[in-house]
Amino acid sequence: MVNSIFIGKVNVNFIDCEPEKNKGYFKEDLLRIVRDTNKLEYPGIIADKNRYEYLYHLSDIRGNIVRWLPIKQGDTVLELEAECGAITGALLEMTDNVTAYCDCATDAEIIAERFSNCKKFVVYAGTIGAINTITGEFDWVIVRNARLLPEAERLVGKKGRAIFITDNRMGMRNLAGVKASGESEYFTGVEGKSDSGFTFAGIRKILTSTGFSKAQMFYPYPDYRFMKSLYSNSRLPKTGELVDNRFNFESDRLDLFSEKEAFDACCEDGSFQYYSNSYLVVLGNPVGVEYARFSNDRAPEYGIFTTIESTGAGKVVRKRPLSEAAFEHVRNLGKYYTKLSERYLGSELKINRCNVLETGERISADFEYVEGVELSRIFDKFLKEDNLKEFYAYFDKYVSLIGYNDDADIADLDVVFSNILVNGEDWTLIDYEWCKDGNVPVRETAYRALYCYLLEDKSRDKINQDLILDKLFLSHEAAEDIRNDEVIFQKRVTGRNLSLGELRERFGIKSVNPIPLVGKIKDNSSIYKVMIYPGRGAGEFSEETAYEFKDAYVDENVARITAAVGTDNSVMRIDPLDAPCLVTVREAKLGEEDFPVDSKKYVLSNGVRIGKNNFVFSTADPNLYFNVDGFIHDEDTFLYLELEVVPLAADTAEAVAKNIKKLF
Numbered sequence: 001m002v003n004s005i006f007i008g009k010v011n012v013n014f015i016d017c018e019p020e021k022n023k024g025y026f027k028e029d030l031l032r033i034v035r036d037t038n039k040l041e042y043p044g045i046i047a048d049k050n051r052y053e054y055l056y057h058l059s060d061i062r063g064n065i066v067r068w069l070p071i072k073q074g075d076t077v078l079e080l081e082a083e084c085g086a087i088t089g090a091l092l093e094m095t096d097n098v099t100a101y102c103d104c105a106t107d108a109e110i111i112a113e114r115f116s117n118c119k120k121f122v123v124y125a126g127t128i129g130a131i132n133t134i135t136g137e138f139d140w141v142i143v144r145n146a147r148l149l150p151e152a153e154r155l156v157g158k159k160g161r162a163i164f165i166t167d168n169r170m171g172m173r174n175l176a177g178v179k180a181s182g183e184s185e186y187f188t189g190v191e192g193k194s195d196s197g198f199t200f201a202g203i204r205k206i207l208t209s210t211g212f213s214k215a216q217m218f219y220p221y222p223d224y225r226f227m228k229s230l231y232s233n234s235r236l237p238k239t240g241e242l243v244d245n246r247f248n249f250e251s252d253r254l255d256l257f258s259e260k261e262a263f264d265a266c267c268e269d270g271s272f273q274y275y276s277n278s279y280l281v282v283l284g285n286p287v288g289v290e291y292a293r294f295s296n297d298r299a300p301e302y303g304i305f306t307t308i309e310s311t312g313a314g315k316v317v318r319k320r321p322l323s324e325a326a327f328e329h330v331r332n333l334g335k336y337y338t339k340l341s342e343r344y345l346g347s348e349l350k351i352n353r354c355n356v357l358e359t360g361e362r363i364s365a366d367f368e369y370v371e372g373v374e375l376s377r378i379f380d381k382f383l384k385e386d387n388l389k390e391f392y393a394y395f396d397k398y399v400s401l402i403g404y405n406d407d408a409d410i411a412d413l414d415v416v417f418s419n420i421l422v423n424g425e426d427w428t429l430i431d432y433e434w435c436k437d438g439n440v441p442v443r444e445t446a447y448r449a450l451y452c453y454l455l456e457d458k459s460r461d462k463i464n465q466d467l468i469l470d471k472l473f474l475s476h477e478a479a480e481d482i483r484n485d486e487v488i489f490q491k492r493v494t495g496r497n498l499s500l501g502e503l504r505e506r507f508g509i510k511s512v513n514p515i516p517l518v519g520k521i522k523d524n525s526s527i528y529k530v531m532i533y534p535g536r537g538a539g540e541f542s543e544e545t546a547y548e549f550k551d552a553y554v555d556e557n558v559a560r561i562t563a564a565v566g567t568d569n570s571v572m573r574i575d576p577l578d579a580p581c582l583v584t585v586r587e588a589k590l591g592e593e594d595f596p597v598d599s600k601k602y603v604l605s606n607g608v609r610i611g612k613n614n615f616v617f618s619t620a621d622p623n624l625y626f627n628v629d630g631f632i633h634d635e636d637t638f639l640y641l642e643l644e645v646v647p648l649a650a651d652t653a654e655a656v657a658k659n660i661k662k663l664f
Contacts, residue, residue, distance in 0.1 A: 013125070020106045035114075047503065051507070063090025063228050066092075073096070076098065078098075080151070082103065085110065098122075142162075144166060146164070160284060162282075166198055167188035172259050177253050180196035189641075216232070216281065218617065219276040222245060233271075288309045300326065310483055334355070334356035340412065347404035348425075354368075372423035376417035383459070383460055402446065446472055452486070466609070468523060486625070531547070534569045558644055580618050581645050582656075585641065
């Protein structure tokens with residue numbers, strides 16, 4: 001049964017289901033937001049709500065995963081499992097012929113309210129099995145569930161394309177200690193215990209079972225949810241490019257190794273494809289896009305995205321606005337090209353040719369595709385080899401080239417090293433978004449470039465900044481002014497928007513590096529020994545009956561102990577550590593019954609009790625005595641303990657013990 005209603009101008013079809021009355025707090029709130037607020041307010045709402053769910057469903061960055069596709073006005077698009085419309089919005093910006101399928105009636109209401117003015121937008125809601133009620137041929141089908149690939153194959157037209165998006169369960173971030181999306185445990189995807197994506201080999205195996213004869217692989221980075229860059233087999237990432245690896249927002253993470261350095265190694269040896277965090281596959285005729293990069297974290301008037309595309313005339317670098325607000329920013333690139341070309345006429349610095357194309361509601365700035373190596377990568381190579389002589393020689397040449405005609409009335413404020421391509425003797429300025437009318441001394445723009453270069457990687461601090469300041473005739477005070485100006489400039493570019501990194505900080509997401517802890521345990525492993533002394537009375541303990549409880553420590557500060565209590569034992573002595581320490585008895589049971597830890601009659605020590613279940617020991621041989629006399633115990637009775645044990649310096653432990661004694 002299909003129940004059709006209109007929400008605004010949107011036709012919503014509920015297949016064997018009805019609109020839900022009890023939507024839950026979050027979905028009710030999300031419905032209110034998309035119904036009553038403008039999407040320009042979403043960034044502020046995300047910041048105020050301070051929860052991952054709002055970021056996931058409302059962030060404009062979510063649409064990047066499809067925004068680069070060559071979808072044109074009039075194309076028909078079907079999005080399967082569209083959720084609440086985070087990706088749908090980007091599709092509707094490119095064509096109004098969009099159909100969305102939601103497997104939740106509430107999601108269907110939310111997505112319809114969100115785009116209620118789109119009269120050609122159609123929404124379906126129902127179980128996955130109900131997708132077979134959708135008919136017709138679509139130019140594009142967006143699918144994120146491998147089980148729906150047969151449906152995508154059925155619904156895509158002969159000349160159409162299916163876009164399959166998925167995680168890599170063996171992605172670099174999962175290996176480094178980020179929980180797979182929606183998982184509560186670490187490494188479930190890596191161990192193949194959850195449905196959290198496919199490996200590179202696994203995805204190729206799946207694709208061979210489809211009816212599509214062509215497949216084109218892409219690699220969203222950091223992942224497909226919050227994609228900033230997109231790579232392909234024609235344009236794989238280069239060493240030093242993959243630096244944004246802190247994009248986990250759902251839960252805390254481990255830092256088992258440096259993802260940047262691991263990615264650099266993969267880029268060097270050609271294994272990146274196996275460790276990409278996400279995959280996107282174009283099934284059907286290939287697209288001409290090889291690379292994309294997005295700048296969503298800017299203020300709307302500066303938000304753009306850049307692609308490298310293959311055309312009949314060769315490759316082109318194309319910049320487009322993310323919204324109408326940035327049209328003028330893109331339009332200015334043509335003016336900057338003209339003025340910079342005039343300034344550097346006769347110099348050895350080439351300016352990348354730019355042609356601004358504007359037709360109707362669309363505008364792009366097309367740049368010539370230039371071969372070469374970024375100056376930043378050349379500098380990195382020199383620093384890695386400790387070849388500072390060549391570094392300073394190239395820096396001098398850089399200053400000489402960009403400083404040509406320094407008194408001209410146009411200046412590029414952003415002549416960072418990555419914007420200079422070197423190909424033999426040819427040096428080309430490939431990007432010049434941030435130009436200013438008027439004169440800006442080369443010492444300021446060159447020092448800013450160096451400052452930005454140093455901020456990106458701490459390993460670059462071997463550069464002698466005093467020598468650079470001397471070369472540029474800059475005082476330390478002037479350099480400080482330039483650094484302060486850079487902060488102001490960045491704030492102007494980002495406006496009121498919070499970056500994903502800033503939002504992550506607001507969410508309170510933590511990163512834990514367990515390696516120092518492991519090293520600490522290893523270095524002090526001799527003290528982490530738990531000894532058990534069964535006794536027949538106070539002081540009646542024997543080394544002959546004592547034994548070590550192996551593997552008691554489940555982590556650095558927590559020990560779990562199970563000690564058999566004989567029928568003739570009246571006292572169980574536990575030595576938790578061979579060092580001064582603070583001990584908290586988290587749990588104590590004798591058999592099935594809780595043991596009265598807070599009683600001084602039943603739990604004693606050779607330390608000082610500082611609370612109901614806390615003890616401080618200034619001795620390197622701490623003892624806890626559990627008086628089991630009077631309790632029923634037979635041959636099958638065990639004393640179970642969970643202890644939190646924190647080693648202390650001897651003088652610290654002694655000072656704590658003395659002060660506690662004074663209080664009592």
